[in-house]
Amino acid sequence: MTTTAPSAPPEAADRRRWIALAIVLTASFMDLVDATIVNIAIPSIRRDTGASFTALQWVTAAYALAFAIGLITGGRLGDIFGRKKLFLLGMGGFTLASALCGFAASPGMLIGARVVQGAMAALMVPQVLAIIHVSFPAHERGKVFGMFGAVIGLGAVCGPLIGALLTEGDLFGLAWRPIFLINLPVGLAGILLGRRFITESRAAGALRLDLVGTALATVGLLMVLYPLTQGREAGWPVWGFVSMAASPLVLAVFVRYERAKARKDGSPLVELSLFRVRTFAAGSGVQLTFGAVNGLFFLIWTLHMQLGLGWSPLHAGLTGVPFSVACSAAAGLSVQKLVPRFGRRVLQAGALIMLSGALLYIGVAGHYGTALVSWQMVPAMVLMGVGMGLIVAPITDSVLSEVPAEHSGSASGIFNTTGQLGMALGLGLSSVAFFGAVGDPDGAGAAPGAPFVAATTNALWWVAGGLVLVFGLLFLLPRRARTRGAAAPAADGRAAAETGTEAGTETGREQPALV
Known part of the structure; x- marks a missing residue:
């Protein structure tokens, strides 16, 4: 049975829920930044700890894998034991794990702390949309989810820049460690405020673990x-x-x-009957492949700029701004203007535009070698950003449009988990696609040089191949997404509300941008 806070005057209740919104949005921002901030600091981590390239892969992959595996279970735990309780537990664990990351004395300790950090994010993140759902009436959720989408975009832009500033700033001589330690004051403030302002809630009929x-x-x-x-x-x-x-x-x-x-x-972990829906099965394939492409690309892009071209973390972070801005702009345009008019073709255009950006990147990297400068990379990055934005924003709605309404929560959780697993797979593939082409990492060292440039172009061909596969799989999606709301009328609104709550608890990162 759903629990609520004691009754309060309207002004106090209104103030409480908006403060609660600020808390959960801050937590989402913290998670998003932490997922992207590490790549920019990888060369600094290697120099400081002596980590091998394999260990560096695990620093990024461990977080993605732990987050993916725990995502659905984390949502169900919130339904059963209370979303506020699990949110605060996840935030507390995430903050503690961030401290362990920041004070890690060895690569092994850092990898272990990243596993814990990803697992705690899997407890924290699924509660965010459910807390919003029970805190705001239906007529306000559009505005609230719009704010959530803005935070998502801001996190994508700010993560690399914050990482670059903190790493290059070398605060207190700590090198890369402040990228994790910055979470401590934010997390502690979130826990203290969350205990006071977030209202507890549970699902009326939660699935079992x-x-x-x-x-x-x-x-x-x-x-x-x-x-x-x-x-x-x-x-x-x-x-x-x-x-x-x-x-x-x-x-x-x-x-x-x-x-x-x-x-x-x-109450299985995965509702296998969903894969009998062709669009969901094909869309999951798109999500897995696209996640692998992104995981591989963002890692090798950072290493190319810093190890191949010798750029500073701040130089690399600023070079990524055109990509982030183009991605955010294209995402908003695709949902609001393009997809309602052109349907599936928008996503296919995104795959082709992103592919053209990858091929252009291969061309300029091969032509200029170690003499490549930022402005020569910008056109390729803008193309890749636009292409990604045209895919990431509308993909979930297209894939879930033919899923029965009673399974929308499970489908959303599985779909976003698939994306996280794809990212972990892409980071694993970098061992073959990138590091294998570098040759002997100890011989190459961390100095800028041609081996890293050659490895980048080799890995980009893998990225291009993945995008071709994504383009082909998109043909299996419906030409236009059906309106799911019309497929599940509820006389008293109760069924729709329960479906929405379930969807919220099992949703990952991309969903807010689709609302």
């Missing part, structure tokens, strides 16, 4: 990602190939278990 399913999925995915990431450094041993070959068997056991759990109590 599926810990066995979570464990099977985790093992199956790690059997692919661990040898893929670690294999190059270990000399591609036989056990790695055996592990990757056995992973489909573990995932097959996971599928059988999920089917049995669906028959037993109706």
